[in-house]
Amino acid sequence: MTQQTTAVPGKFITFEGIDGAGKSTHIGFVVDFLAARGKTVVSSREPGGTRLGEQLRELLLHEKMHVETEALLMFASRREHLAQVIEPGIERGDWVLSDRFTDASFAYQSAAGGMDRDKIMALAQWVHARRWPDLTLLFDVPVEVARQRLDAERTLDKFEQEKADFFSRCRNEYLRLAGEHPGRIVVIDSTRSIDETRAAIAAALERLL
Ligand SMILES: Nc1ncnc2c1ncn2[C@@H]1O[C@H](COP(=O)(O)OP(=O)(O)O)[C@@H](O)[C@H]1O
Numbered sequence: 158m159t160q161q162t163t164a165v166p167g168k169f170i171t172f173e174g175i176d177g178a179g180k181s182t183h184i185g186f187v188v189d190f191l192a193a194r195g196k197t198v199v200s201s202r203e204p205g206g207t208r209l210g211e212q213l214r215e216l217l218l219h220e221k222m223h224v225e226t227e228a229l230l231m232f233a234s235r236r237e238h239l240a241q242v243i244e245p246g247i248e249r250g251d252w253v254l255s256d257r258f259t260d261a262s263f264a265y266q267s268a269a270g271g272m273d274r275d276k277i278m279a280l281a282q283w284v285h286a287r288r289w290p291d292l293t294l295l296f297d298v299p300v301e302v303a304r305q306r307l308d309a310e311r312t313l314d315k316f317e318q319e320k321a322d323f324f325s326r327c328r329n330e331y332l333r334l335a336g337e338h339p340g341r342i343v344v345i346d347s348t349r350s351i352d353e354t355r356a357a358i359a360a361a362l363e364r365l366l
């Protein structure tokens with residue numbers, strides 16, 4: 158008789174926030190925090206996370222294009238990411254972390270870019286109707302703080318060069334989404350020190366363990 162062992166499904170955690178909010182700073186902490194609790198962690202990102210997705214990322218971050226083309230390519234990258242990384246990881250019992258997911262498409266392509274919200278929702282339903290994150294950490298800072306942090310640090314890509322009102326619309330949409338999905342999205346005040354921010358992240362993660 159063949160015995161089938163089915164792994165307990167893992168979890169899916171996403172990181173969101175406007176550029177410069179502090180997501181990347183804290184992903185390593187989350188990896189270590191979960192690994193120390195015995196979890197196998199897969200850390201990935203969007204756009205990207207697969208060979209094809211990383212090629213799409215290059216185009217998305219550097220080429221100007223119609224906002225709907227941008228959304229379609231974001232979801233093309235997402236479809237591949239779900240097929241190759243997210244779904245197999247969760248099925249194995251891993252904890253899959255993604256630096257951005259569909260909330261970013263609502264914030265950037267719809268609220269800031271002007272694309273019809275229903276079209277983003279239609280793409281989300283098509284690409285991952287039944288798969289939404291178990292937890293989304295939303296790193297929230299005022300636009301001016303994010304801008305100062307970015308300016309101090311790096312060469313800016315296509316999105317990072319956008320003006321303050323673009324990021325205000327992104328931030329407002331993220332906060333609106335957090336209000337709509339309070340069980341999934343935890344708002345992390347990222348204006349505080351890195352240690353204080355970590356404590357808030359740890360508290361949010363404890364709820365999933
Ligand atoms: N709590 C914080 N206090 C001060 N600076 C921070 C804090 N969090 C992040 N930073 C700095 O802000 C910059 C942008 O952070 P980063 O994590 O790259 O943002 P994101 O990935 O959200 O674009 C980095 O230089 C980082 O060191």
Ligand SMILES: Cc1cn([C@H]2C[C@H](O)[C@@H](COP(=O)(O)OP(=O)(O)O)O2)c(=O)[nH]c1=O
Pocket residue numbers: 176177181202203204231256257258259261262263265266314316317
């Ligand atoms: C996933 C996703 C990202 N983006 C944008 C937001 C970011 O400006 C950019 C790349 O995200 P990010 O990985 O946060 O950039 P960085 O590594 O430079 O911090 O892609 C969208 O516009 N829509 C999306 O659906």
